[in-house]
Amino acid sequence: MIETMGDQLPAADIESFLPLRRCSILSYGVGHMLNDITSACWFTYLLLFLTDIGLTPRDASIVMLSGQVADGFMTVFAGELIDRFGRFKLWHAGGSVLVAISFSSVFGGCLLCQILGINSAALRTIGYSIFAAIFNVGWAATQVSHMAMVNCMTLNDTSRVALASCRNAFTMVANLTLYGIALAVFSINDAKTSVDIEDQYRWIAYVSILIGCCFVGIFLFGTKEPRLKQQHCENNQRVSWAYWFSKLLYYQVALVYMLTRLVTNVSQALLAFYVINDLEMAQSSKALIPALIYICSFAVSIILQEIKWNGWRLKAFYTTGAILWIFSGVGIFLLPSxxxxxxxxxxxxxxxxxxxxxxxxxxxxxxxxxxxLNGCAFVYGSLSFLDKVSCGLALYLLESYQSSPSSEGCHDITSCQSVTRYGSGLIPAACALVGAVVTYTMNLHDTTPKSLSEPLLA
Structure with missing residues (x-):
C-alpha cells in the first residue's frame, strides 16, 4: 500500500497521509480538558450562580455576554497570529495559565467590590464582567491553538475525525467530572446565604482547575509541536482571508458550526433553570440530568472514533443528530412537570x-x-467568533425576557410557555433543523488519497 501511495504522491507527503497512532490521538484529546471543565461550569452554572447571589437575570446575562464577546474577538486575533507565527503549544500553555488564574475569580466573590469597598449591583456586574472577559481571552487562545493543530498533525481525513472525536470524548469526561464535583459539593455544603453559595462554587472552581491542569500537563509533554505546518509554509504562501471568503463551503460550514454551538451551549446554559423551575425536580437534578447527557455523548464519541470517514458520512451522521435533537427539543418544550x-x-x-x-x-x-494549512487557524478562529458572539447574544436576549418561575408550576401545555422552555428546547430544535438543511447542500471533498486504506488507529 505504501508503494502504491509512493506512485501517486511525493515522498515527503506520504507520512502526512498515514493514520496517527492511538497514543498520539489520546495525548492530543486530553489537551482541552481544562477548557472543557471550566466551560461546562460556565454554561451550566454561571447564570444560576449570579442570579442566586442577587443579580438580576439581565445583569447576569451581561456578565456572560461580556465574556462571550471577549472570547469571540480573541479567537480571530489568536487565529491570525497563529497563522503568522505558529507555536501552537506556546499559545495553548499561555491560554491555560490565564484560564487557571482567572476562573476562580469568576465564581468567587466580587474582587472589584472588595477593593473599592462598594457592593452595589452595578459594580458587581462590572467586576464579574471583567474577570469573565479575562477568563474567555485565555480560553479562546487555548481553544484556537488546540483545534488548529488537527490539520497540522495529519492530512489523513479519518485520523482528523478521530482527533476531533477523541477531543469530544474527553469533553464529555470533563463535563462528567464537573457534574460529579458539583453533585458532591451541593450534597455536602447546604448553601443558605449568598456567602455559602460563593463558597460552593469557589470549591467547584478550585477542584476543576486542579484536575484540568493535570491533563494540560499530559498534553504538553505527550504531544509534539506539529511539523506539517512548518514544512508546508516553506513551499507555500500564506492563505489570505479573501481566499476563504470566496469559498461557498466556508459560509456553509460556518453556519452549521454556529448553529451546532447554539444548540449545545444555549440548551446547556438554561438546563439547570429548566429542571428546577419548570419541571420542579430535586436540586440534585441540576447535576444528574447534565451528567446523563454527557455519559451518552461520551459513549457515542468513542464509537465515532472507529468509523472510516468521508464527506458523505459526515453529512449523514450530522443530519441524524439534528433529527434526534429536533425530537428531543420538542419533547423538552412540551414536557409537563x-x-x-x-x-x-x-x-x-x-x-x-x-x-x-x-x-x-x-x-x-x-x-x-x-x-x-497556512490559513487553518483563521478558519477555526473566525468560526469560533461567530459561535461565541451568537451564543452570548442569544442568552442575553433570552435572559432579558426571563421572569420568576410561576408558583403554579407547569402542569399542562397552557402553563408551559416559559422563556426557559423556548431556550432549552424549541430554539435549539429550530437551529438543528436549519443546520441539517445547510448540511444537505454541502459538497465535501476528501483530501486523503483513495489508495490509502490503513486502519484508523494503526
Missing amino acids: KIHNFMYLLSITTGVANALMTVTGISMESMLVGKD
Whole structure:
C-alpha cells in the first residue's frame, strides 16, 4: 500500500497521509480538558450562580455576554497570529495559565467590590464582567491553538475525525467530572446565604482547575509541536482571508458550526433553570440530568472514533443528530412537570444528538481547510467568533425576557410557555433543523488519497 501511495504522491507527503497512532490521538484529546471543565461550569452554572447571589437575570446575562464577546474577538486575533507565527503549544500553555488564574475569580466573590469597598449591583456586574472577559481571552487562545493543530498533525481525513472525536470524548469526561464535583459539593455544603453559595462554587472552581491542569500537563509533554505546518509554509504562501471568503463551503460550514454551538451551549446554559423551575425536580437534578447527557455523548464519541470517514458520512451522521435533537427539543418544550421523569429519556437522545452534531460539525471544518494549512487557524478562529458572539447574544436576549418561575408550576401545555422552555428546547430544535438543511447542500471533498486504506488507529 505504501508503494502504491509512493506512485501517486511525493515522498515527503506520504507520512502526512498515514493514520496517527492511538497514543498520539489520546495525548492530543486530553489537551482541552481544562477548557472543557471550566466551560461546562460556565454554561451550566454561571447564570444560576449570579442570579442566586442577587443579580438580576439581565445583569447576569451581561456578565456572560461580556465574556462571550471577549472570547469571540480573541479567537480571530489568536487565529491570525497563529497563522503568522505558529507555536501552537506556546499559545495553548499561555491560554491555560490565564484560564487557571482567572476562573476562580469568576465564581468567587466580587474582587472589584472588595477593593473599592462598594457592593452595589452595578459594580458587581462590572467586576464579574471583567474577570469573565479575562477568563474567555485565555480560553479562546487555548481553544484556537488546540483545534488548529488537527490539520497540522495529519492530512489523513479519518485520523482528523478521530482527533476531533477523541477531543469530544474527553469533553464529555470533563463535563462528567464537573457534574460529579458539583453533585458532591451541593450534597455536602447546604448553601443558605449568598456567602455559602460563593463558597460552593469557589470549591467547584478550585477542584476543576486542579484536575484540568493535570491533563494540560499530559498534553504538553505527550504531544509534539506539529511539523506539517512548518514544512508546508516553506513551499507555500500564506492563505489570505479573501481566499476563504470566496469559498461557498466556508459560509456553509460556518453556519452549521454556529448553529451546532447554539444548540449545545444555549440548551446547556438554561438546563439547570429548566429542571428546577419548570419541571420542579430535586436540586440534585441540576447535576444528574447534565451528567446523563454527557455519559451518552461520551459513549457515542468513542464509537465515532472507529468509523472510516468521508464527506458523505459526515453529512449523514450530522443530519441524524439534528433529527434526534429536533425530537428531543420538542419533547423538552412540551414536557409537563407531573411527568418530569421522562426527562431522563430525553437526556439520552439529547446526549446522542450532541455527540453526532459536535463531532461531525468540527470535522467539517477540517474538510474545509483540507491541505491549506497556512490559513487553518483563521478558519477555526473566525468560526469560533461567530459561535461565541451568537451564543452570548442569544442568552442575553433570552435572559432579558426571563421572569420568576410561576408558583403554579407547569402542569399542562397552557402553563408551559416559559422563556426557559423556548431556550432549552424549541430554539435549539429550530437551529438543528436549519443546520441539517445547510448540511444537505454541502459538497465535501476528501483530501486523503483513495489508495490509502490503513486502519484508523494503526
